[in-house]
Amino acid sequence: MFQTITPLFPGIPGGPELLIVLLVLVLLFGANKIPKLARSTGQAMGEFKRGRSEIEEELQQMGQDDTDDDEEDEETAKSTTTSSETN
Numbered sequence: 001m002f003q004t005i006t007p008l009f010p011g012i013p014g015g016p017e018l019l020i021v022l023l024v025l026v027l028l029f030g031a032n033k034i035p036k037l038a039r040s041t042g043q044a045m046g047e048f049k050r051g052r053s054e055i056e057e058e059l060q061q062m063g064q065d066d067t068d069d070d071e072e073d074e075e076t077a078k079s080t081t082t083s084s085e086t087n
Contacts, residue, residue, distance in 0.1 A: 029037060
């Protein structure tokens with residue numbers, strides 16, 4: 001007879017829970033500090049994303065350098081084999 005509704009995203013509060021969380025935030029920090037807090041959180045997230053992308057770029061460059069070194073090693077091995085065969 002009664003059907004339970006499962007939330008689409010079970011970990012994310014919605015509706016009344018969100019209102020309660022916002023009310024607690026206003027009580028803790030005050031209405032004036034919430035925009036500053038949100039701004040600083042956004043800036044921190046931006047810095048984190050920039051740092052992560054820089055690290056990913058460095059890792060990709062290191063991977064490309066390793067591939068280039070492997071190709072050079074193969075070419076060196078081929079040239080020494082060819083030169084030793086001719087002697």
